[in-house]
Amino acid sequence: MTPPIFLPSRRLAPALLLAMLAALTACVQPHPGNETSRAGRYAPPGAPPGTCWSTHTSPAVIETVTSQVLAEPAQLDASGQVIRPATFRTETRQEIVQPRQEQWIEIPCPEMMTPDFIRTIQRALTARGLYRGPVHGQMDAATRKAVQRYQAPLGLDSGTLTLASARKLGLIAVAG
Structure with missing residues (x-):
């Protein structure tokens, strides 16, 4: 006689799947070379304890160059009379003008990103004509796009709010 085969019920299957996913996420390793702050968050080497960081990757800038050879x-x-003129061929190649760059950016810690704080961000961006959506306290796509529009002239084309941008907006006290 063969032993019975256990098949989870339809109600148990989603819970089992979630438990398996949770076990898998525990296996995820941090990126090599990244240290973690005391709170367990990823941070660049030498980052002060208790600070929060994110990485921003700017894409490579590639230029198409066409020349006559x-x-x-x-x-x-x-x-010295020309019997047959010179002939040229067109060559096209791509050159990397600026390589891809990864940079660490200091960000407000997740516990700061409350709905009230996000509403304040939305109001600050609305006052500058960068956000036109509802002030609802959610970091949605429209809010991230407004953050990106604010930060792009400052040299960071990212929808992740940096601590420096939050200070420049007057939302976080500047360290004295």
């Missing part, structure tokens, strides 16, 4: 030089007769 001499295929055959002109042929001249003994008197």
Whole structure:
């Protein structure tokens, strides 16, 4: 006689799946070279304890370069007259003008990102004409896009609010 096979019920299957996913996430390793702050968050080497960080990757800038290259030089007769003009070929290649860059950015810690704080961000961006959505306290796509519009002229094309931007908006006290 073969032993019975256990099949989870339909109600138990989602719970079992969630438990398996939770076990898998415990196996995820941090990126090599990244240290963690005391709170267990990823941070760059030497980051002060209790600070929160994120990485921003700016894409490489690639330029297409087209040039005319001499295929055959002109042929001249003994008197220097052109018998056959030079011929050229067009070559096109791509060059990396600026390589991809990863940079660490200090961000407000997750416990600061309360609905009240996010509403304050939305109001500050609305006052600057960068956000036109509802002030609802959720960091949605429209809010992230407004943050990105605010930070792009400051040199960071990211929808993740940096601590420096939050200070510049007057939302977080500047360390004295």
